[in-house]
Amino acid sequence: MNTNEEKPVQKDALDGGTYEIIRKRLNTHKSDLQERLNTLNEARKTVFGSLETQLIANNRISTENNCVARDIISLGNTCIFGYNVHFGLRTEISLSDVLSIYEFKDHHFGSVALNLFEDATFKTDFSNLYKYYRNTIFSKFARIGNYLHMVFQLSESVTDIKTFKWLIKDNKLTYIDNRSEHEFKYPQQHQFKWQEATRDMQRYGEHSHVAILDKVFVETIGGDLTIKIEDNTEDGMGIFSEPVAYKDQTLDDGQIRFADLGNLIALEIKPFQEEPRYFVYNHKMQEVQKIDSIKETAVLLPDDQGIIFPNGYYLQTGEFHLFSNEVQALKYQETISSPNGEDFLYVFYSPTKGTYLLMDYNMIEQEIKTPIVCGGFTILPNGELCYFKADDEQTKHHMIQIWQTPYLEGDIMPSEHQDSMLYKIGNKDIVKAMAEANELITLLSKEDNYDGLYADIAKSSKNILDAYYWLNEKETAVLNEPLKEINIAANAAIDEFQKVIQLKKNAEKQTQEIQQKAQKLFSKIKSTSFKNINEFVELLSQLRALRGEVIGLYEIRYVNEGFIKSLETEIAQQTTTISRRCVEFLLKDKALQPYHDKVEEKQQQLDKITKVVEAKKLEEDVNQIAIDLEMLIDIVSNLDIEDTSHSTKIIDNISLIFA
Template sequence: MSDQPKAPAQLESGTYEILRNRLRGHGDDLRSRLNQLNSSRKEVFGSIDLKLLNTERVTTEHNCVPRDMVAFGNKFLFGYNVYFGLKTERNISDVFAIYTFDEESHTFQEGSLATLQDARFQKDFQDVYRYYKDATFAKFFVNGPHLYFVFQVGKNANDFKAFKWLIRGDELQYLDNRSDHEVKNPPQHEFEWKRTTRDSQRHGAHPHVSIEDRLFVETVGGDLTIKIENNTNSGEGIYAEPVDDPDQTLDDAEIYYAIVGSLILLKIRPYQESKWRYILYNEKLEKAQRLDAIQDACVLLPDDHGLIFANGYYLQTGEQKVFDTSIQGLNFERRIISPNGEDTLFVFYQPEQGAYVLLGYNVISQSVETPIICHGFTMFHGGQMTLFKAHH
C-alpha cells in the first residue's frame, strides 16, 4: 500500500496551505531575481549561446556509413565504412578522409591523407581486414595526446582492435597496434552501490530493510514498498509497486543503494525476477519514483546539483526532465567543461548504432538543453563544435 505525505497534524489545513503558498511565492521571487542577476552578468561578462553557424554536406568517393570524426590542429579526420561485397582488400581512403576547416567561412576543404601513410600502419590496417572478415571501423578515441582508431572485429562491440597515434599539431605519428587495453570508458556510475545485509533487517509484523535508518524497503506481501518510518507494525509506505512472487521473504530480494546528497538511489531485484528495478527517493520532498533510466549510466552534475543520465537529469531540488531520445544502451563516455566552468557537455555513446547523445548543462540556470543526437562530433579551439548526422 502507499499513501501521500500528510500535512503536520498540529497545523490546520488552511494554515498549512497558506504557509506552503507563501513559501512557493518566495521561491518564485528568488528564481526571478536570480534570472535578472544572470541576465546582468551576461551583459557585463558576455555569454555565448549554442547556435547553428553553418550546414555543409560532405561527399565521399563511395557510398558510405559515417561512424565518427575528430579534430587535430585545424584538420578534421572523418571515419566511415564502405561495403564492397566480395572485395577483401581495403585502402586507407576507403575508410578515412581528411579535411581542413576554415573558421571564418565555416567550410571544409578536402585534404591529403599523407599523415596516415605510415608503412607500419598500412600493414596493420590491411591485416585487420585480412584476418577479420567482419572488421569495420567503429570510432575514434582520444586520451590526452593520443588518438586511437578503433575497429570492431567481432559481432560484439567489445571485440575490437585499436591503432594508437600521437597527435603532434596538424600531424599524426603512428605508434602501435597493441593498445586495445587503453581504450575504455570511465565508470558508468559515479557513486558506489552498497549491498544491504542481514544486519540491515528490521523484523516485525511487516519487516523491512533499513537504508542507513533514512529509508526502509521491503518486497514481501506482494509488493515492493518504500517507507520513511521505521515502523514494522504497518505495511504502508509512500511508494509501492507489485512484485512477481508474493510469497518471497525479506532475505530473497537483492537490494543495493547509493546516497548522493539528499537523494537515495535504490537498485532492487525481487526474488526470481530477471530485471533490476531502479528507484530514486528525494529526502527533502519525501517522494520516491521509478527511474530505470539510470541503469546503464548515471553521473554527477557539477557542484552537487544532482544527477544526469543518457536521456535526462534530476536535481537535488526535485526538478527533473526526461527526453524522448528513443536510443537505448547508451554509455557515458566523457564530459567537456567550458573554460569558465559554467557549462558542461556530457557525452553518451551507443556503440552498436555509432550514435552520440550530447547533453549540455548550465550551472547558472541549472538546466539541460535539448539533446543533440549525431553520428560523430569534435571540438575545435575557440569552442566551435562540428558534428554530423548520417543521411539515410
C-alpha cells in the same frame, strides 16, 4: 531592484499570522535576489562575453564512395571523417575506403590528402587488419589524453576490437602501435559507491522491510516491491508498489543496494530471480521515481547538484526530467567543460549502434535543453560543434549541422574589461555563486511539505554569505542584502513553522474525526428501513448536528476547506432526501402515533411525580418532544411541496400534539 528597508511589523499583526507574514517576506526577498542576479548576470556577460548555443550553418561532407558515416574528430581545423563502405567481393581495402580528411573553413569542409597517415607501419597494420579479419568495421575515434585511438570492431561483439594508437602533437599525428586496445576503456559508469543492504538493516513485523539510511524502507515480500517512507511494520502501504514474480520470497531473498547522494538516495532492488530495478528517492520531497537507465550509468552533476543519466536528470532540489530517448545501452564517455565554468556537455555513447547522446547542462539555470542524438561529433577550437545524424543508409553526401557553443578550447575566455571588479573575481567564482543563489531561489519556491525547508534555506543563505567575500560590492549588485534578509526570515520561520505543523495536525485530526462520524452516519442511513417516525427524527437530528460540527471546522486554521465544502454538500443532499421521504411518511394516518403515545405517557407520569428530580427529568423529555416536532414543522415548511394541502395537513397534525 528593491533596496528599501522593510518597515517593522506590529506584534498584533504578527500574532494574527506570523508564519504567513514571514512567508511573504521571503517571497519579497526572493524577488529582490532574482532581480539582482539578473543584473549581475548581464554585467558578467559584458565582461566575460557570452556564447549561446545556436545553429549557425548546415553543410555536407562528400566522400568518394557510398558509405555509412560512423564518426568524426578534429585536430585544430582539420577534421578526420570515419565511415564504412560495403566492399562486396573486393579483397583489397584502401585507407580512403575508411577515412578521409577535410579542412574546415568558413563553415565548409574542403577535402585534402591523407598525408596525416603517411606512415609505412600503420599502412601495413591497416592492410593486415582487413586482410585477416574479414568482418572488420570502423567503430569510432577515441581521444585519450594526447593520443588518438582509431577503434575497429572485428566481429559482431562490440568488445572484440583492435585500435591504432597515434600521438597528437601540434595537430599532427605520429603512429605508435596497434597493440593498445587495453587502453581504450570507458570511465566508471556510476560516479558514486553502491552499498549493500545488510541484515542489521532489516525490521521485522507483520509487514517487514529493510531500512535504508533510516529515510526510506523497502521490501519485495507479499507479492510486490514496496517503497515506504515510514518505519512502520504494522502497515504494508507505501508511496510506490509494483508486482514481483515470486510472491513467497522472504526478506533475505531480495537483494538491495543503495547510494547516499545527499537529498537523493539511489536504489537498486533485485527481487528473487529477477533483474534489478532502479529508483531514485528524494527524502526532502518524500517522492520516488523509477529510472531504468540508471542500470547503465549515472553521473554526478557539478557541485553535487544532482545526477544525470542517459534519459534525464534529477537535482537535489527535487527538479526531475525525463527525455524521450530511443537509444538503448548507452555508456558514459566523457564530460566536456566550457572555460566559463558554466556549461557542461555530458557525452554518452552506444557501442552497439555507434550513436552518441549529447546532454548540455547549464550550472546556473540548472537544466538540460533538448539532448542531441547523433552518429558522430567534434568540437572545433572556436567552440563550433559539428555533428551528423545517425543513419544506416549509405550515401556520398553527409549532412553536417554546425552549432556555436561555449565549449571553446583553452581555460579562459578573452575579455576587454580586465580592470573591472568582476574580472578580478573571476567568471568561474561568479558562476558558482550564482548557481548556489539560484538553488536557494528554487528552495524559496518550494511548498511547506519539503522536509526541513526553512532550515535548508537558512543554511544555504548563510553558506553563500560566508563563501563569497565580494557579495557586498556594488559591481556584484550587493547580493549580500537580500541574502541576509532571507537568512533572518528563514531562521524566524523555523520556529513558527513548527507551530503551523501542530495547527495543521490538529486541523487534520479534527477533520478526520468528523469525517469518520459522517461515514458512520451515512452507512447507518443506508441500512435504515424508515418504518416509523422515530427513525426519521433521529437521523435528521444527527444530520443537523453533524452539519453544525462541519461548519464549525471553518473556524479552525489550516483545514482543507475544499473537503469541508464537499462534506457539507453531501450532508445537505442526505438531509433533503430523507426529508422528502419523511414528508411522504407523515401523510400516513398513523405516522405521528408514536408522539401521541409519548405525550399520553408523559401526562400519566405527571400525575405520579413526588420528587423535584422526577419533575426535572419529565420536563427534559417534554422539551425533547417539542424540539422533534418543531424540527418536523421546519422540514415541512422549508421543502418545496407541490400540493400545499399536504403541508397544511401535516402541520395541523403536529399542532394537535402540541395542543
